[in-house]
Amino acid sequence: MKKVVKFGGSSLASAQQFEKVGNIIRSDEGRRYVIPSAPGKRNSGDRKVTDMLYACYALAEEGKDFRVKLAEIKARYDEIITGLSLDFSLAEDFKEIEEKFKNKAGKDYAASRGEYLNGKIMAQYLGYTFVDSASVVCFDKKGEFDAEKTNEKMSAKLSKTERAVIPGFFGAMPDGSIKTFSRGGSDITGSIVARAVKADVYENWTDVSGFMIADPRIINKPQSIEIITYTELRELAYMGASVLHEDSIFPVRKEGIPINIRNTNKPEDEGTWIVESTARKSKYTITGIAGKKGFCCVNISKDMMNSEIGFVRKVLQSFEDHDISIEHVPSGIDTMTVFVHEDDFISKEQAVVSEIHRLAKPDMLEIESDLGLIAVVGRGMKSTRGTAGRIFSALAHANVNVRMIDQGSSELNIIIGVENRDFEKAISAIYDIFVETQL
Amino acid sequence: MKKVVKFGGSSLASAQQFEKVGNIIRSDEGRRYVIPSAPGKRNSGDRKVTDMLYACYALAEEGKDFRVKLAEIKARYDEIITGLSLDFSLAEDFKEIEEKFKNKAGKDYAASRGEYLNGKIMAQYLGYTFVDSASVVCFDKKGEFDAEKTNEKMSAKLSKTERAVIPGFFGAMPDGSIKTFSRGGSDITGSIVARAVKADVYENWTDVSGFMIADPRIINKPQSIEIITYTELRELAYMGASVLHEDSIFPVRKEGIPINIRNTNKPEDEGTWIVESTARKSKYTITGIAGKKGFCCVNISKDMMNSEIGFVRKVLQSFEDHDISIEHVPSGIDTMTVFVHEDDFISKEQAVVSEIHRLAKPDMLEIESDLGLIAVVGRGMKSTRGTAGRIFSALAHANVNVRMIDQGSSELNIIIGVENRDFEKAISAIYDIFVETQL
Numbered sequence A, B: 001m002k003k004v005v006k007f008g009g010s011s012l013a014s015a016q017q018f019e020k021v022g023n024i025i026r027s028d029e030g031r032r033y034v035i036p037s038a039p040g041k042r043n044s045g046d047r048k049v050t051d052m053l054y055a056c057y058a059l060a061e062e063g064k065d066f067r068v069k070l071a072e073i074k075a076r077y078d079e080i081i082t083g084l085s086l087d088f089s090l091a092e093d094f095k096e097i098e099e100k101f102k103n104k105a106g107k108d109y110a111a112s113r114g115e116y117l118n119g120k121i122m123a124q125y126l127g128y129t130f131v132d133s134a135s136v137v138c139f140d141k142k143g144e145f146d147a148e149k150t151n152e153k154m155s156a157k158l159s160k161t162e163r164a165v166i167p168g169f170f171g172a173m174p175d176g177s178i179k180t181f182s183r184g185g186s187d188i189t190g191s192i193v194a195r196a197v198k199a200d201v202y203e204n205w206t207d208v209s210g211f212m213i214a215d216p217r218i219i220n221k222p223q224s225i226e227i228i229t230y231t232e233l234r235e236l237a238y239m240g241a242s243v244l245h246e247d248s249i250f251p252v253r254k255e256g257i258p259i260n261i262r263n264t265n266k267p268e269d270e271g272t273w274i275v276e277s278t279a280r281k282s283k284y285t286i287t288g289i290a291g292k293k294g295f296c297c298v299n300i301s302k303d304m305m306n307s308e309i310g311f312v313r314k315v316l317q318s319f320e321d322h323d324i325s326i327e328h329v330p331s332g333i334d335t336m337t338v339f340v341h342e343d344d345f346i347s348k349e350q351a352v353v354s355e356i357h358r359l360a361k362p363d364m365l366e367i368e369s370d371l372g373l374i375a376v377v378g379r380g381m382k383s384t385r386g387t388a389g390r391i392f393s394a395l396a397h398a399n400v401n402v403r404m405i406d407q408g409s410s411e412l413n414i415i416i417g418v419e420n421r422d423f424e425k426a427i428s429a430i431y432d433i434f435v436e437t438q439l
Helices: A015-026 A049-061 A067-083 A091-102 A107-126 A147-159 A185-197 A230-238 A246-255 A311-320 A342-360 A387-397 A420-436 B015-026 B049-061 B067-083 B091-102 B107-126 B147-159 B186-196 B230-238 B246-255 B311-320 B342-360 B387-397 B420-436
Strands: A003-007 A031-036 A170-172 A178-180 A201-206 A227-229 A259-263 A272-275 A288-301 A326-328 A335-341 A364-377 A404-407 A413-419 B003-007 B031-036 B170-172 B178-180 B201-206 B227-229 B259-263 B272-275 B288-301 B326-328 B335-341 B364-377 B404-407 B413-419
Touching: A003 A015, A003 A185, A015 A031, A015 A067, A015 A107, A031 A107, A031 A185, A049 A067, A049 A091, A049 A107, A067 A091, A067 A107, A091 A107, A107 A170, A107 A178, A147 A185, A185 A201, A185 A246, A227 A230, A230 A246, A230 A272, A230 A288, A230 A364, A288 A342, A288 A420, A311 A335, A311 A342, A311 B311, A335 A342, A342 A364, A364 A420, A387 A413, A387 A420, A387 B387, A413 A420, B003 B015, B003 B186, B015 B031, B015 B067, B015 B107, B031 B107, B031 B186, B049 B067, B049 B091, B049 B107, B067 B091, B067 B107, B091 B107, B107 B170, B107 B178, B147 B186, B186 B201, B186 B246, B227 B230, B230 B246, B230 B272, B230 B288, B230 B364, B288 B342, B288 B420, B311 B335, B311 B342, B335 B342, B342 B364, B364 B420, B387 B413, B387 B420, B413 B420
Parallel strands: A003 A031, A003 A201, A201 A259, A227 A272, B003 B031, B003 B201, B201 B259, B227 B272
Antiparallel strands: A170 A178, A259 A272, A288 A335, A288 A364, A326 A335, A364 A413, A404 A413, A404 B404, B170 B178, B259 B272, B288 B335, B288 B364, B326 B335, B364 B413, B404 B413
16 A cells, blocks of 8 residues: 655644644555645644745845844744654754855745755654655746656656655756746645555645535535545536645546545544545535636527527637637527626627627627626436426525526536525525435 | 408318308407418318319329319318308309419419418408409519518508408519418418508417417417517427417517417407517416427537637537537536537538547547427516426426526526437426416
8 A cells, every 4th residue: 555645734833733644644554655735824823834934035035134034934843843852953954045045046945945844854753765856846947847757757766765755845947946836736746746656545634624515614514525526626626616726636637546635633534535436426416516706697699599500609709709718608599698707808898799799690688797606516416316406496495596507418517607696695505405404 | 459360271161160250350340451361171181272272283284184173172162152151253263273274373373372262252251352462462583572562562552451351371473473481371471461551469360279388299288378478489489389480470570569379269268469578477487388309419528628718619610610500508617518400410420520529629529319408488487486496396306317407697498408208208397387286
């Protein structure tokens, strides 16, 4: 069993958290490759070490004295080292960092030290080999991540390393200068390592017991998702659910490696499994609900539209010509609706409208704004009759005005358009009917 | 009050039916312009006079003796004349018809005599002026109906005629030769007359008390529709409901004249009103249900499709390039479905598929057939919460597998995709929940 385990910042914010992490790793022989983040907040008033590093380096860049700030950062690490009773010092590292800050080694270098130093402590604490990501995570000359070269180097290095700590978030360009990932951070490093060692599982340890069925800002303590496919995850992420960034899924998806989202503070919880495909039914008919506000729609009608070859295409062309991506195109008889993001559309609306008139000659055209789109996602929907009925009955009961419905033949999701002001109400109603009522 | 009244063939099949029509016309002073069809079937084993005329003329065209057949037709009219105790003969007319048949005056001429002769009897019976449609309904040299010239001539003629009978179904080309409407027949003539005289209402008398909410071949004795808008009618007609032909609605729609579908055999029934717009709610939430079988769908998926500008357009382009008109394009996240008519698509499917691959590079493409589309139409749906919930709960209850849902922002109709074998079951379930349960 070969497991890659990534720990988020809150799992590594203090010596106490490090001990939890240590216990987790030692409880399973398979947890051989560890990817730490930088120390996060210890409490809600605290600062993340990465943010402290950015602030400290900003002073350095301006030629100001940054030593006090750097000492504060060192204190954070020393507190962890002392708390863990390690016979170990980062004094040499901090001397080098001070030197490089003076020489303006760059923001990416500065930020990357959070993971780098935490990795050093972690390796010491666990007795694992420390592998500097700068030597195995490769960016090209333009600063683009080089997936294949990285995979080659990482595989080669780790095949000779039984147990290793590889700090997340950064790598190096061909000239050796440090480069960080722009989005997804340490999650990506973990995924890259999992791919390179052909891990059986990629465990992503955070401070929640997996992904929630719905947004906890809307639903009070939502249930978590037990198992979700990559496709479902993509769909929820696309509709605004805060789950793993796409870039951090891609490397393991390629190898069919499952991801397990776990909670460092509740290691007994099974968390959420993210898999390529599964025969396991989800506990509820739906897997998740997500949504976004801020859409516009353009309603177009024309007599005999459906028999006019090319009509829909001409309308869509008008949006494409103005570089506006289209969200959904539900259609009736002689009517069609185009949903677009308000931000993309508003500044160009009149240009698009006049092109539609010119190309497609509609009888009527009307624009509406302040709409939200909600996606109800679930592989279980296809085999459960009555899903649509339950959704729309629940929405009616909650007095939500359904402005649009789109369900294609994949039957893996239903998209529902509502007014912005009904958005939260609609999500609550759908959650209740599938999750609360089911119990 | 100026009413234009059109009577269908079954309303004029016998002297007894003529008497009903006479009573209807005489009961309302406003019924000043009458458009008769040719005599229809008197019973289920009978033949329509128009069909008899076609058969008779076919003999004439082949140079065979058609006099026996023509005598049979004359007998049909004589039976009506005798039954109505009219002092009137069509002998001269039949002499002329025989002459023209010999000279091969054309199929259109032959067919038109059914209405022409019935019009003459009707005028005699009512004491109204007979106006030959050949003098007021104009086709151009190419045989296309000339709406504006007709309107001019018809208005001029009828403004000087207090009460008139104008036979339906035909007119004349500039050289005087008779030309019939290809589709819609006498319904069109009625509509043209209503427009020309700026009628208050166009009454279309048939043998049913208006349009039915659903197809009577699927629903046993469906309720009839009390009031329907032009738009709703178009939608139902498009989805296969047998209602008035589009061409017969266009002239009155232009003038905002309401159409009233009535039953000659039950003149006390109010029938169906077809109007431009109305504040009158329909009795049920829905106005009508219609549907068609024989659709295919092409399911396409591609990661990140929604953020790829032009993706949907490229897919639709592939259909357009092969002259295939698209019925519906429901979409999910990273998936889209294109519904097309099986007849249009099957012979070209591989060409379309390869063009989609070339232009849009989907991850997955899959074709399904044997699908039906059902439209639930109703202006009342927008203001009635829970319509969608009721539809999909009813379908679930009836074990119908819903393959597609499309509802745009117009909210005037919902399109539902089902498998062909669930088609009738689905329509019954929707009819029951809105019409039967409502009572």
